[in-house]
Amino acid sequence: MIIYGTALLAICHLLGIFLGDVLGHMIGVKTNVGGVGIAMLLLIFARLYMQPRGLLPKPTEAGVGFWAAMYIPVVVAMAAQQNVVAALRGGPVALIAAFGAVALCACFIAVINRMEPKTDSDPFAIEPVTVA
Amino acid sequence: MLEIFQKALQQNGLITAFAVVGIIVMFSGFISRKLTFGRVHGSAFAILIGLVLAYWGGIHTGGQKGLADISLFGGIGLMGGAMLRDFAIVATAFEVQATEARRAGMIGVVSLLLGTLVPFIVGASVAYAFGYSDAVSMTTIGAGAVTYIVGPVTGAAIGASSDVMALSIATGLLKAIMVMVGTPIAARFLGLKTPRSAMVFGGLAGTVSGVSAGLAATDRRLVPYGALVATFHTGIGCLLGPSLLYFATKAIMGG
Known part of the structure; x- marks a missing residue:
């Protein structure tokens, strides 16, 4: 049943938000601390537990998958209700912050990838063809 | 006639939002393929269009919630609100392969x-x-x-x-x-x-x-x-x- 997947997602979501609120309360701030992140971890663990036990048939997965696929459209709707007028008055902050972040990250990527040990074998060949 | 249509859209705000966002995403995919040959992902254009519409809504109403301040598009506020947004983000964790x-x-x-x-x-x-x-x-x-x-x-x-x-x-x-x-x-x-x-x-x-x-x-x-x-x-x-x-x-x- 497709609702099982959506319900699983909802339970992880609520539990994560709850734990985030509890965590915030414990630290002494009146905010939710990482509730969304905790919910994501819960969902990953739920899947790790349930999948090998055959508790995740296709329809159940689709109940989560639909909402995962709605991620970009929801973000589009989110973008459409932002106070862009006020943001643009903020000036070139966004542009400079974005460019700075990308440029610096690119340097880090280049340095880390240059440290990778060289091999003659095709790295893609050893990967089993599990693309299904 | 137009009034009846407008009323239908307003009374079904969230559904209207689905339709509007769907059209935006479709249009973005078109721009992505035709103008940038797929190099710039369609979702980037979709979000950009969303921000442009938010700008237009902000100019139009003087409000703070972009397009959602226009009563016809009020459902955008629900669709892109914190509840559905966090729900969709959590769902993406499902695609992570732990192994x-x-x-x-x-x-x-x-x-x-x-x-x-x-x-x-x-x-x-x-x-x-x-x-x-x-x-x-x-x-x-x-x-x-x-x-x-x-x-x-x-x-x-x-x-x-x-x-x-x-x-x-x-x-x-x-x-x-x-x-x-x-x-x-x-x-x-x-x-x-x-x-x-x-x-x-x-x-x-x-x-x-x-x-x-x-x-x-x-x-x-x-x-x-x-x-x-x-x-x-x-x-x-x-x-x-x-x-x-x-x-x-x-x-x-x-x-």
């Missing part, structure tokens, strides 16, 4: 942490340089430089104002677009050749849409590896943004 992720090992974790810290510091510093010197605004804009999801999630959690949130999203969006366009151009410099390098890239470059689109334009085989690490990126950002990074910023800024 694959484990293979990334230490370097994946290191690049993920660097990919959260480095953009955050740059974003928060730039925000400070431009006069956003309170901890909440600095954290929100810094988090926006991590991804355009982490920004608003963090901002909402610590109570940032809507204009700072918009700035934060704009930062994340610009970053995603830069990653999409820049990746194929900078692929040699970045050393993007192996699954491992793609995971490093996914961890440091962040945004799933930016990473998957950028890698797709470089080498299709790299996409799942980069996207895999990148999906953790948002979760880690959402976890660290309103907590550790906020407290650290607050401690440094003294308020």
Whole structure:
């Protein structure tokens, strides 16, 4: 049943938000601390537990998958209700912050990838063809 | 006749929002294919159009909620509100393959942490340089430089104002677009050749849409590896943004 997947997602979501609120309360701030992140971890663990036990048939997965696929459209709707007028008055902050972040990250990527040990074998060949 | 139609749209706000966003996404896909030959991901255009519509809505009504302030598009407010947004983000965690992720090992974790810290510091510093010197605004804009999801999630959690949130999203969006366009151009410099390098890239470059689109334009085989690490990126950002990074910023800024 497709609702099982959506319900699983909802339970992880609520539990994560709850734990985030509890965590915030414990630290002494009146905010939710990482509730969304905790919910994501819960969902990953739920899947790790349930999948090998055959508790995740296709329809159940689709109940989560639909909402995962709605991620970009929801973000589009989110973008459409932002106070862009006020943001643009903020000036070139966004542009400079974005460019700075990308440029610096690119340097880090280049340095880390240059440290990778060289091999003659095709790295893609050893990967089993599990693309299904 | 037109009035009846308008009433139907208004009374079914959320449904109207689905239709409107669907049309925006379709149109964006068209632009992506025809104008940039798929090089810039359709979702980037869709979000850009969303921001442009928000601008138009803001000019039109003088309100603070962009397009959602126009009563005809009120449902956009519900669809893109915190509840459905967080729900959809949590759902993406389902696509993470834990066994694959484990293979990334230490370097994946290191690049993920660097990919959260480095953009955050740059974003928060730039925000400070431009006069956003309170901890909440600095954290929100810094988090926006991590991804355009982490920004608003963090901002909402610590109570940032809507204009700072918009700035934060704009930062994340610009970053995603830069990653999409820049990746194929900078692929040699970045050393993007192996699954491992793609995971490093996914961890440091962040945004799933930016990473998957950028890698797709470089080498299709790299996409799942980069996207895999990148999906953790948002979760880690959402976890660290309103907590550790906020407290650290607050401690440094003294308020």
